Structures are given as C-alpha cells and as structure tokens.
Amino acid sequence: MPLVEYKPEHFELMEPIGKRSVPALCHRAHTNYYYATSPHAKLYFSTDDYQSVKAIIAIEKMPFLFGENAVTVGFGHHWHSFQPGAGGLLFMHWVKSCQVPMEFGGSNEAHELVSKMKWEYFEGMNTYFLNPYYRARPNDSPVIKLAKWGWCRAAARPSLHKRIEQIRASTPKGLYIREESAYSEDLFPKTSPFAMRFNPDLEYLNWRYNLSLAFVKYRVFRLLISGETIGYVILNEQRKRIIVSQCDATDATALAYGVLMCVAEVGKNDSHRKEIGLVSSVPAMQEIYAKFGFVTSSRFARRFALGLQRIKFDIPRDTTQWLLNYDWGDVVFRPPFLDEKEV
Numbered sequence: 001m002p003l004v005e006y007k008p009e010h011f012e013l014m015e016p017i018g019k020r021s022v023p024a025l026c027h028r029a030h031t032n033y034y035y036a037t038s039p040h041a042k043l044y045f046s047t048d049d050y051q052s053v054k055a056i057i058a059i060e061k062m063p064f065l066f067g068e069n070a071v072t073v074g075f076g077h078h079w080h081s082f083q084p085g086a087g088g089l090l091f092m093h094w095v096k097s098c099q100v101p102m103e104f105g106g107s108n109e110a111h112e113l114v115s116k117m118k119w120e121y122f123e124g125m126n127t128y129f130l131n132p133y134y135r136a137r138p139n140d141s142p143v144i145k146l147a148k149w150g151w152c153r154a155a156a157r158p159s160l161h162k163r164i165e166q167i168r169a170s171t172p173k174g175l176y177i178r179e180e181s182a183y184s185e186d187l188f189p190k191t192s193p194f195a196m197r198f199n200p201d202l203e204y205l206n207w208r209y210n211l212s213l214a215f216v217k218y219r220v221f222r223l224l225i226s227g228e229t230i231g232y233v234i235l236n237e238q239r240k241r242i243i244v245s246q247c248d249a250t251d252a253t254a255l256a257y258g259v260l261m262c263v264a265e266v267g268k269n270d271s272h273r274k275e276i277g278l279v280s281s282v283p284a285m286q287e288i289y290a291k292f293g294f295v296t297s298s299r300f301a302r303r304f305a306l307g308l309q310r311i312k313f314d315i316p317r318d319t320t321q322w323l324l325n326y327d328w329g330d331v332v333f334r335p336p337f338l339d340e341k342e343v
Contacts, residue, residue, distance in 0.1 A: 003089055006043035008032045013045070013053055021080050022056075024333040027340070029215050034330055038207045041330070043078070044093060046086055054086035055079075059094050060329050062102075065192075065199045066315045073306075074098030077329040079110055099310055105302040105331060119305040124319040126286060127302055127326070128294035130263075130276040133240070159273075160264040163292050170288075171257045174226035177233070177265065179219060182211065187222060187232040189250040194282075194323035195316035197248060209234045209245060209327075215337040219266060223249055223258040231255055233262045236327050239342060242266055244278035245327030256285040260292050279326045281319045 006014070011028050018026035025031050035043040041060040045053045058078040064071045076094045081087030091113065095101050103114050104125075115121075180187070183205045200208065209218045216236065223231045231249025235242055242263055249255035263276050278294070279302075280286050304324075308315065316322070326332065336342050 002046065002048075003093055004045050004047060006031075006035045006045065008036050010045075013047070013050070014043075014056075017045075017053055017056060017080070017082075020082075022078050023335050024330060025078075027215065027333075027335060027337050029213075029339065030333060030337060033210075033213065033215075034333075040204060040207060044090055046089060054083040055081040055090050057087070057090040057094055058330055059097055061098055062328065063199050063201070063204065064100075064196065066196050066311075066313075069311075069313055069315075070199070071100055071311065072098045074101045075329040076101055076103060076110075077106065077331055079106070095307060101307040103303070103305045104328065111303055111305070114305050114307070117307065118309070119307045121303065121305045122317070122319050123304075124281045125279060125302065125304045125322075125324050126281065126296045127277065127279050127300040128286075128289050128296045129300060130292070130294045131273045132295065132300075133275050160267045160270070164260065164264045167257070167260070167288075167292060170291075171261075172225060172251075172254045175254055175257055175261070176224055177221045177258060177261045178224065179221050179265070183209075183220060186229055187220070189231045189248055191250050192248070192323075193250070193252050193321075194248075195318065195321035197323040198246065198325065198328070200246075205234075205246075214339045216333070217338055218245065221258070221262045221265070223254065225254060231258065233259050234327075235262055235266055236332060237266055238274075239336075239338070241275040241277060243326050243332050244276070245332075246325045248323060252282050252284050253288065256280075256282075256288040260288070277326055279324045281322050281324055283320055 011031060014025045014031060034041055043056065043058045045056045047053055056078060057076060060075045062073045062075055064073045074094055074097050079087060079090065103110060183202055185202055211218050211220065219235045219237055221233045222229055223233065230251060233247040234245045236245045244259055247255060247259055249258065267274055280289060
C-alpha cells in the first residue's frame with residue numbers, strides 16, 4: 001500500500017477523514033497552507049485505490065536545541081489508522097524522517113505503540129488555563145451539560161487588567177512589551193537559560209506563525225527591558241480563547257511576566273473573558289502563572305515522549321529547564337476557523 005504525500009488536489013480525500021477524526025482537515029485553506037506550502041510540515045496517507053484513505057499521519061519537523069546540540073524533532077500528530085495494520089508504514093516513516101520523533105499529547109493507541117518502541121517519557125510539562133471552559137462531551141448527560149454551562153457562566157473571571165495590577169509590584173524593573181507587524185532577526189534572544197527549547201529561524205516563524213493568514217490570527221510581541229530586546233511572545237487569538245503559541249527570552253522570570261503582559265494586552269477589551277492556554281515545565285514560571293490565576297489539573301495533561309534511539313549524545317533530562325509551548329504541530333486548530341461562520 002503506497003505512502004502518499006498530501007497535495008492540494010487530494011483535499012476531497014481528506015474531507016471524510018476530517019468529518020470522522022480530524023475536523024481541521026475539513027478546512028481547505030488551512031490544510032493546503034499547513035501541509036503543502038513548506039517542507040517543515042507534511043501530511044501523509046496510505047491508499048490502495050485513491051478512492052479511500054486507509055491511514056494518515058502529520059509530521060512537523062522542528063529545529064530544537066538540546067543543550068548545545070541542534071536536533072531535528074519530528075512532532076507526529078493526527079496519526080489514525082482506518083484499516084488494521086495500515087498505520088504501521090506511516091509510523092515507521094515518521095520515526096525515520098527525523099533525528100528525534102516526539103509525541104506530545106496524542107491518543108492512547110499512539111502511546112501504547114511508542115511505549116512498546118521504548119521511547120522515553122518525561123514528566124512536569126503542565127498545561128495551564130485561565131478562565132477554563134468546561135466543555136460538554138458527546139456522552140455527557142443533559143444534567144452534566146447543564147452543570148458545565150452553569151459553571152462557566154457563574155465562575156468568577158476578574159479582568160486581565162485587574163490581574164496585571166495585582167502582580168505589577170513583582171514585575172521585573174523596566175520590562176515592557178511592543179507589538180510588531182513583522183518578524184525580524186533581532187527578536188531572537190542572544191542567550192538562553194533553557195537547556196532544551198524549540199529554536200526556529202526567521203523563515204520558520206514567518207511560515208508557521210504567519211501574521212497575515214485569513215483563517216488564524218497570530219500576533220507577535222517584542223519583550224524589552226530598559227529598551228533592550230530580550231525575546232518575543234507569539235499569541236494565537238481565537239474567538240473564544242487565546243493560546244500562547246511560542247515564546248522565548250533570555251530570562252525565564254521576565255519571559256513569564258512578559259507572556260502575562262501580552263495576553264493582558266490582547267484581552268483588554270474582551271468582555272467575555274476568553275479562555276487562555278499555555279504550557280510550562282519551569283517552576284519559576286509556573287509559580288508566576290499560578291499567582292496570576294492560571295490553573296492546571298490532570299484533565300489538561302498531555303503526555304510527552306521522545307524516541308531517543310538515534311542520537312549519540314545525552315540530552316538534558318531535567319524538564320524544569322525545558323522551554324515548551326502550546327501551539328506546536330497542528331493540534332490547536334479547531335473549527336470554526338476565523339474565516340468561517342460560528343455555528
């Protein structure tokens with residue numbers, strides 16, 4: 001059964017998969033942009049007749065630094081098999097396509113397989129939410145759905161401005177933010193306190209967090225202390241939530257406060273108190289987020305595993321020194337997109 005790389009002419013093949021398993025694949029502009037305009041991300045599928053898809057997998061090849069070592073990490077997602085045994089070829093293509101395959105989140109079936117493959121699991125990567133929505137699930141009873149709706153309506157949600165005022169005394173002296181209309185080389189931090197981090201170049205940022213797409217709205221902010229750039233924050237602004245997509249800076253504490261200043265700026269006119277999501281494994285940053293009002297729980301958990309068999313050096317295993325972010329891969333995109341009507 002051949003492995004096929006997705007092209008725009010294959011979109012009609014993906015629509016049934018979108019309706020069945022991956023709703024984002026029902027959106028033509030998103031699917032074609034993310035999977036057919038750059039070598040960094042590809043969608044593969046297997047078929048024996050070009051009439052039906054037997055299995056799919058998406059892979060984003062991400063440049064990382066593990067200590068001083070540059071590594072290509074393959075973030076695999078949307079791995080689905082619709083016929084027994086059809087997904088194995090795609091899984092092996094994922095593993096062979098990069099130095100280190102990564103599973104961040106993913107299905108129970110995916111984790112069963114990566115566990116059998118002896119990938120290494122890491123703990124401490126917490127997902128945090130401010131103003132979390134308790135979304136109803138298809139199998140929830142009417143009473144549970146009503147309770148979740150009522151909880152969201154009744155939950156106290158102080159304004160972001162008030163929250164910022166409460167932590168202002170702790171904010172590093174001279175720290176401020178400035179929204180930019182384009183990415184530039186001088187946004188990147190010159191040094192880093194993080195032992196493992198995503199390390200995109202300017203071309204990668206311009207593609208992955210494109211500021212001019214119609215179906216998603218990214219906003220980039222420069223972090224400065226006393227006029228000197230120390231890093232950047234990229235936010236994904238959606239109708240009902242804000243995602244801290246990607247960020248990096250020369251100092252972890254300043255980065256955490258900078259993230260909060262950015263989300264406060266984006267949400268300053270938000271009367272509905274949008275849900276805000278981010279990921280962190282750094283204790284100092286986690287403490288700052290918690291003081292601001294972010295919460296985490298086991299129901300937000302995303303398991304994290306790396307296939308390290310192909311690299312010949314030791315990686316930094318202390319996850320409290322890792323910089324992780326939420327908007328990696330194609331996992332935060334959900335319909336309706338910004339160019340679609342809200343149902």
